[in-house]
Amino acid sequence: MQVSSLPDFQPISATELAAWAKPFCMAQTLSRVLSELLGCKEFHNQGDPGTSVLPGHVSSTVSSVLLVGPPGCGKSGLLFSAALVAAEEGAGPVIFISRESLQRLPGGGREAREPLLLKRIRFLYPSSLRELLHLVSSMHLSFPAPSLIVVDGLERYLAPTCGSADGALISGLLLDSAAHFKCGLLISAAQPLEMGGDGAFLAVERYFPAQCHIYGEVTTEQEEGTFHISFPSHFPPCVLHTAKDGTLKISLPKASFS
Template structure:
């Protein structure tokens, strides 16, 4: 869901351009980064952003319950927004597949955004390449089903977070290459040095098509507030 994440990373730019929040969902997005690179915090920020647009519910899938909310901002504590985020915790790949396969039987309004955190934990149960392809295809199929329910011109976005390793095995590299076939847009996260309790990350969005890639500095303050600045404004950046 590149469009939703782009609005989260740079909401002011979307407002200045007069974009319609009900615009059709962009391509599925793969969120990549090492341990502690801010993937869960950014997914949660995307969920809050979508829940606050007055569109519909957000489905947030993760293997285990969040120990604490990644932010303590007014948006993160807004009960109306939190009520729109449906947290579900399939504990294994089998339960995750069952949940996705039964999505067409679920009652209630269809989600406008589907998020999956910790894909690597599910893939670790069966590292065979065909399993990664099957799970990716099923995620896309589920998002397409939700898009059909939502109606034309809007659609359901999809963002999946995957933890990467600095020195991954050949099997990990093969899994990633397979997933990249299904997720044409990718966003890489990398922690950068910060101070005063601030957590900062370099975010590089590589969308599909002819749109050029873009980079930001995403900073989370101690109170959970997120700020975004274009990466080229960072002092001392050799690039």
């Protein structure tokens, strides 16, 4: 694909964004968020949007995305931005699940434009895996159909003692809820540090083939708070900058690529 050299940020008009809107396709939404942060509108058509690359007809619109990255790399911010996008354009509320309440809402961008949007996001803070499972398994009871389900920090619910069955259960329940509501699902998780305790995480990964990886490269050149984003077949690799106040910016890597 062609990449033109661009300045770091460029504003996009809301109409242009709306033109690419596919509220139920999480990969799209995330791509849009990323592209919005990137400030560039040319990158949302990577590959074949919404279809997986599996041959034949074992394909589905990619409506669930797992965001993996180290803690503090801005996953919550990305998720929140995506929630705002869906709150604005989606048909139902957004359910935002996190272990702890967001310390601060990632500033800038849409949220400043429309405070009413926040009202359409329901923040829920189940404190344990059990509560989370109960919440997700009774979603058909308690909520009207949301347009997006966001789980921030899934790893915080999966204690090292949790096995792959737990990871599978919560992933399966989330996918099942999303399938029932026909809404998008966006999950963020930090990779567990200990090698032994990642059974649950590996199971979670099996359930989300569409994964967006954020990884840091500590080199002397790059400043702190800089990460690489890899979202194969949905977005080109780019660089994510996190500022101290939580604002996120995305830029293309300096080197050219094809």
